[in-house]
Amino acid sequence: MANILLSFLRRVKTLTQPRAKTLDEWADAHAEVVRRELQRILPHVPADALVLDVGANVGLFSEALLRERPSARVIQFEPVARYHDACRQRFAGDERVELHQLALSDSQEQRPIYKARHNYGANSVLPEIMFDRRDNAMVRPDTVIDEELIQCTTWDSFAREHGIERVDFIKTDTEGFDYAVLRGMLPFLERTDCLPVILSELLEQEYHPHWDEQAAVVECLFELGYQRQDLSGMAKVDDILFLPAQQT
Numbered sequence: 001m002a003n004i005l006l007s008f009l010r011r012v013k014t015l016t017q018p019r020a021k022t023l024d025e026w027a028d029a030h031a032e033v034v035r036r037e038l039q040r041i042l043p044h045v046p047a048d049a050l051v052l053d054v055g056a057n058v059g060l061f062s063e064a065l066l067r068e069r070p071s072a073r074v075i076q077f078e079p080v081a082r083y084h085d086a087c088r089q090r091f092a093g094d095e096r097v098e099l100h101q102l103a104l105s106d107s108q109e110q111r112p113i114y115k116a117r118h119n120y121g122a123n124s125v126l127p128e129i130m131f132d133r134r135d136n137a138m139v140r141p142d143t144v145i146d147e148e149l150i151q152c153t154t155w156d157s158f159a160r161e162h163g164i165e166r167v168d169f170i171k172t173d174t175e176g177f178d179y180a181v182l183r184g185m186l187p188f189l190e191r192t193d194c195l196p197v198i199l200s201e202l203l204e205q206e207y208h209p210h211w212d213e214q215a216a217v218v219e220c221l222f223e224l225g226y227q228r229q230d231l232s233g234m235a236k237v238d239d240i241l242f243l244p245a246q247q248t
Helices: 002-016 023-044 060-068 081-090 155-162 178-183 186-191 211-224
Strands: 050-054 073-077 097-100 103-105 109-116 145-154 169-172 197-203 237-242
Touching: 023 060, 023 081, 023 169, 023 197, 023 237, 050 060, 060 073, 081 097, 103 178, 145 155, 155 186, 169 178, 178 197, 178 211, 186 211, 197 211
Parallel strands: 050 073, 050 169, 073 097, 103 145, 169 197
Antiparallel strands: 109 145, 197 237
């Protein structure tokens, strides 16, 4: 009798728990968030812009951007195989999109990326982020984490190899690793006359395990000619827009 009751209670719990979203359902729900964020940056994206989408995930940002800027071109970087394949399917036959199964970083290497199984936007190469179990952690204690080996390169190396001398807009969204992405871009920004507008997902000081490195890279951007900002009041996870000093 006790076993029957226990089995019944487990079934009731299963039925009352919300079903995890599929990847397509998650993308549909997240698309509106992306569209709202896009309105903030559109004034800084020229009609024929060359855009870098770093941490493209399933391609929602690129898709929304190209809807508003149909003459733009996008270079996507998405290292996770499942999301890379989703981008490939989403933009099949679209010559405006160039997709690479690479992560941008500050070095050329292979390293693991940690993936939250039921939060398709939570993928980071930083174990300190994905296995953070503090009270203010973004990852729930019961989150199942999978691991995948990915290839990293730097934007400077990629740009040299592909003969790219100018970019108009850069978006980075790499779950705490954006400081390394930006650090790998500094030589490119230093050697060209191009200061693209940058939208980068940064983490606040109390939450970021590599705050000092993030702050140092941001200071380098200011010294290169980006408008100085006070990041002390930023949200826990915040999309920061870096504008060249000459741009209002």
